[in-house]
Amino acid sequence: MTLKKRNLLGGFNRFRLMLTLVLAVLLPAAALIYINFSQLSSFKRDKVLQAAINRDFQQALAIFEKNMNKKAYSKVEDVMDLFPSRKDGDAERESKLNDILAKCSCLDHAFIFDGEDLTFQTQSGQMTDRFVREEHDRMVESYRTWFSSKEELKSLIEAINKKPQHIYFSPAQTKRADGPAYLLTAFFPLPNTSSDDFAFGGVTFDPCYLKSNFFPEMLDDFVNQKSNEQGGNRLAMMIYRADTLEGHEIKPIVATAGWDEGNPEVMRKMDDVFRGLALGIKYQGVSVDALGETWMRRSFIILGFLSVMIIGGLALTKHMVSKEMAVAKLKSDFVSNVSHELRTPLALIRLYAETLELGRITTKEKKQQYYRIIRKESERLTALINNILDFSRIEAGRKEYEFRETDIADLVRNTLDSYRYQIEQQGFAFEECIDATLPKVRVDREAIARALVNLVNNALKYSSDEKFLGVKLYRENGAVKLEVADRGIGIARRDQAKIFEKFYRAGDPLVHNTKGSGLGLSLVRHITEAHGGDIVVESAPGMGSKFILSLPLTSVGQGQLNPTQPTIH
Numbered sequence: 001m002t003l004k005k006r007n008l009l010g011g012f013n014r015f016r017l018m019l020t021l022v023l024a025v026l027l028p029a030a031a032l033i034y035i036n037f038s039q040l041s042s043f044k045r046d047k048v049l050q051a052a053i054n055r056d057f058q059q060a061l062a063i064f065e066k067n068m069n070k071k072a073y074s075k076v077e078d079v080m081d082l083f084p085s086r087k088d089g090d091a092e093r094e095s096k097l098n099d100i101l102a103k104c105s106c107l108d109h110a111f112i113f114d115g116e117d118l119t120f121q122t123q124s125g126q127m128t129d130r131f132v133r134e135e136h137d138r139m140v141e142s143y144r145t146w147f148s149s150k151e152e153l154k155s156l157i158e159a160i161n162k163k164p165q166h167i168y169f170s171p172a173q174t175k176r177a178d179g180p181a182y183l184l185t186a187f188f189p190l191p192n193t194s195s196d197d198f199a200f201g202g203v204t205f206d207p208c209y210l211k212s213n214f215f216p217e218m219l220d221d222f223v224n225q226k227s228n229e230q231g232g233n234r235l236a237m238m239i240y241r242a243d244t245l246e247g248h249e250i251k252p253i254v255a256t257a258g259w260d261e262g263n264p265e266v267m268r269k270m271d272d273v274f275r276g277l278a279l280g281i282k283y284q285g286v287s288v289d290a291l292g293e294t295w296m297r298r299s300f301i302i303l304g305f306l307s308v309m310i311i312g313g314l315a316l317t318k319h320m321v322s323k324e325m326a327v328a329k330l331k332s333d334f335v336s337n338v339s340h341e342l343r344t345p346l347a348l349i350r351l352y353a354e355t356l357e358l359g360r361i362t363t364k365e366k367k368q369q370y371y372r373i374i375r376k377e378s379e380r381l382t383a384l385i386n387n388i389l390d391f392s393r394i395e396a397g398r399k400e401y402e403f404r405e406t407d408i409a410d411l412v413r414n415t416l417d418s419y420r421y422q423i424e425q426q427g428f429a430f431e432e433c434i435d436a437t438l439p440k441v442r443v444d445r446e447a448i449a450r451a452l453v454n455l456v457n458n459a460l461k462y463s464s465d466e467k468f469l470g471v472k473l474y475r476e477n478g479a480v481k482l483e484v485a486d487r488g489i490g491i492a493r494r495d496q497a498k499i500f501e502k503f504y505r506a507g508d509p510l511v512h513n514t515k516g517s518g519l520g521l522s523l524v525r526h527i528t529e530a531h532g533g534d535i536v537v538e539s540a541p542g543m544g545s546k547f548i549l550s551l552p553l554t555s556v557g558q559g560q561l562n563p564t565q566p567t568i569h
């Protein structure tokens, strides 16, 4: 496949990948982010959260009123059956009423009206209170006047009978030592009376009991139960006079802890038992508006953060996929390069072996030359196959190094010797400078020789006009340095870090005209790092390259198998 065709194919694959990314990931992600943002904005605009909280508050107040009514009804029902009937005499009536009052301290007054006479009793202990005494007199007087009218009586009896519980509550204002108070009286039929009789009984709740016990207990229980159910912000509730004029500050009669100042978020006028009173509810220490704002802000921040994460994830995916594609491309280049590299020496070996076999070559020199070519090509083949085998071992994590005390000067010299002929044959000026006084070091001989062969081969491959190869071995700063220099095509700065990566080959056309697998330098780096050393390159395009491999003298080859084996990148 030509380079142009391959580039076109690569470009098409890239385009397909981008299209998939955009259609399958980017568009849905962008749509999701957009929808969420616009939904949040509309929530903010329409104050949806605030409306939902208000609805919840309304509902809570309705339930609370129902609970209070139920309790008030049950308190009255508790004493209804104890009431005297109209057949009882005066003394008996009074004593039964007093018993009821004694039994139920939450009541201030109890009375019966038998159609003609009113028997009205008040808690005896309370009669010392001036306000209760005055209230007693006032009530007796006003009830006598009220009940003397047949019309009034009729409408009262109707009101009682209209209620499913047959109890009619009538609120009024009164006074106690601490100021105005709420007076609640319940009217109900007497036991054993028919609905046509104008006879009924009644009790009046103690306003102090309502203010100090009934209301606070009901409020606290409800607020606690609600807060436990819902969690989050604690509620605060209060009861106030329903006739508070609009615009005036609402003053609570009773409030739960944490009410503080300010108006309720939601109010409800009570319309059954506790007429004349109203309920108020809010969150402790925070307004619903502020709560809505905070929630909005938090939601926007979370959404913003998630969006950034999605975008970051996309960028990362694109980066990873591009990288994988680049590696895939490198791999396919590698396969075609390697197969070519294998074919060329094999073809040569076959050609020269067949020629020799035919026996046409008569001169000894010619024969020698053919043998040498066959040996050289098979050496090239071996080197390439060794590289591939080493590479696959490293990739599989199975590469092992065998460190042995080695005279490194000897090792380098011997390795170069087997290449000397080839180097000089190719017209290279060869300079060798080996420090023979170096101490013995523990290295894997085969691996170091392979690293050197790879560097020398590269120097030969990537030199064009000026053919020079210099190999130096010396000691510097506690390390043994092996330097391989050429005056060839050089390496661009941006490629210098990448050439040590597997499959990487510089983009230079001169490199592409030279066959290679892109494995050599990655193996050299792996070998060096396994010895605890490093490799650097000094090079500039057109100025040649110098690879310096350093092996620390102290830690070189401390074991049979290096436990922290590097991997090929």
Ligand code: ADP
Residues within 6 Å of the ligand: 454, 458, 459, 462, 486, 488, 489, 490, 491, 499, 500, 504, 505, 506, 507, 511, 515, 516, 517, 518, 519, 520, 521, 522, 544, 545
């Ligand atoms: P290969 O030589 O098989 O391509 P290597 O891993 O040995 O693979 O080298 C990687 C790349 O580094 C080469 O393709 C080449 O671009 C560059 N390179 C290596 N050695 C030299 C050198 N001496 N001069 C110029 N370029 C070099």
